[in-house]
């Protein structure tokens with residue numbers, strides 16, 4: 102089956118997932134690998150990767166998803182907040198809202214992705230509270246992600262998708 106890998110990545114986390122997919126899937130069937138582009142639309146299956154912006158996929162990915170017609174889609178993404186699978190599910194279903202009904206989602210995967218130091222500096226400037234501490238702890242937990250285990254889980258999700 103022909104496929105394309107389309108991804109949007111500001112700081113490299115989602116790109117790492119996309120590169121893992123590129124190295125995992127059969128190279129001969131790949132029609133396109135790169136940032137959102139209509140070139141990808143001729144593939145039968147499109148692996149679409151996004152970074153999380155305000156609880157949903159980033160705007161470039163949202164625009165791309167709305168341009169799909171009858172392709173199969175595997176959605177993957179990274180988010181700064183990890184630890185709660187329900188949060189990932191919420192982001193994925195928000196991202197799916199951009200897809201026309203004619204598109205089939207054949208699988209999805211999300212993991213945590215590290216955030217820029219400026220984010221921690223902003224948290225540090227906040228008044229001390231359990232919420233501030235939770236955000237600092239989350240920031241520190243995110244620093245090692247995506248890690249090798251995240252990438253293996255992505256590979257497994259794709260092989261089952």
Ligand SMILES: Cc1cc2nc3c(=O)[nH]c(=O)nc-3n(C[C@H](O)[C@H](O)[C@H](O)COP(=O)(O)O)c2cc1C
Pocket residue numbers: 109110111112113114115116151152153154155156157179180181182183213214215216217
């Ligand atoms: C403007 C902005 C908004 C963000 N909004 C969220 C958010 O709502 N939820 C979340 O979990 N992470 C959020 N993040 C964190 C990124 O989604 C996360 O670090 C992601 O892994 C970045 O992926 P990239 O390296 O591929 O760009 C936000 C980051 C930025 C810069």
